[in-house]
Amino acid sequence: DSGVTQTPKHLITATGQRVTLRCSPRSGDLSVYWYQQSLDQGLQFLIQYYNGEERAKGNILERFSAQQFPDLHSELNLSSLELGDSALYFCASSVDAEETGNTEAFFGQGTRLTVV
Amino acid sequence: GENVEQHPSTLSVQEGDSAVIKCTYSDSASNYFPWYKQELGKRPQLIIDIRSNVGEKKDQRIAVTLNKTAKHFSLHITETQPEDSAVYFCAVLNNNNDMRFGAGTRLTVKP
Numbered sequence: 001d002s003g004v005t006q007t008p009k010h011l012i013t014a015t016g017q018r019v020t021l022r023c024s025p026r027s028g029d030l031s032v033y034w035y036q037q038s039l040d041q042g043l044q045f046l047i048q049y050y051n052g053e054e055r056a057k058g059n060i061l062e063r064f065s066a067q068q069f070p071d072l073h074s075e076l077n078l079s080s081l082e083l084g085d086s087a088l089y090f091c092a093s094s095v096d097a098e099e100t101g102n103t104e105a106f107f108g109q110g111t112r113l114t115v116v
Numbered sequence: 117g118e119n120v121e122q123h124p125s126t127l128s129v130q131e132g133d134s135a136v137i138k139c140t141y142s143d144s145a146s147n148y149f150p151w152y153k154q155e156l157g158k159r160p161q162l163i164i165d166i167r168s169n170v171g172e173k174k175d176q177r178i179a180v181t182l183n184k185t186a187k188h189f190s191l192h193i194t195e196t197q198p199e200d201s202a203v204y205f206c207a208v209l210n211n212n213n214d215m216r217f218g219a220g221t222r223l224t225v226k227p
Binding site for chain 1: 165212
């Protein structure tokens, strides 16, 4: 168990719908990353939050948004869903230590989203 | 932003042979270089990492080498076993604590 919790584990929804994926980082971790992994594909970086604020943005569609709350949990909102949005969505967290290079990313088990 | 390239995308080796996966990055300020292994249906997990002040690190059958001047690092797996079959991802962390992953390498070890 990595200490990162993602819910739900599985989600099936119809095209055009909106879903929210939730991530609880490890205790003490301030950074949360969201990644999308399509079938047999790599990890596509979507967005990163640090201590409640957006820090970096990757290849995230305008239909997608995220936020990190004061208790450090994060939510990824996916709207106007399309078939191509079907994927495994991972959340990872890491501690942002003052000293550089001391920050392993721990992954949650992912949320498998299927859009039908 | 950081650009991480990983090669090859697929790699098939015979059990007992060695496997090498390479990654290049663009941001010279990057300082932490982990490798993750993702088995089928599971989450990526850290297997080895190296920091910018070290050129090589070894842990049993796996090793990572870093060439900061050339901005590339490699994962070496020796005496491969079928259970090494998985997707391997390199990653790069810069001074802004941004972690970017390579596209992944699917390693197949044939018995």
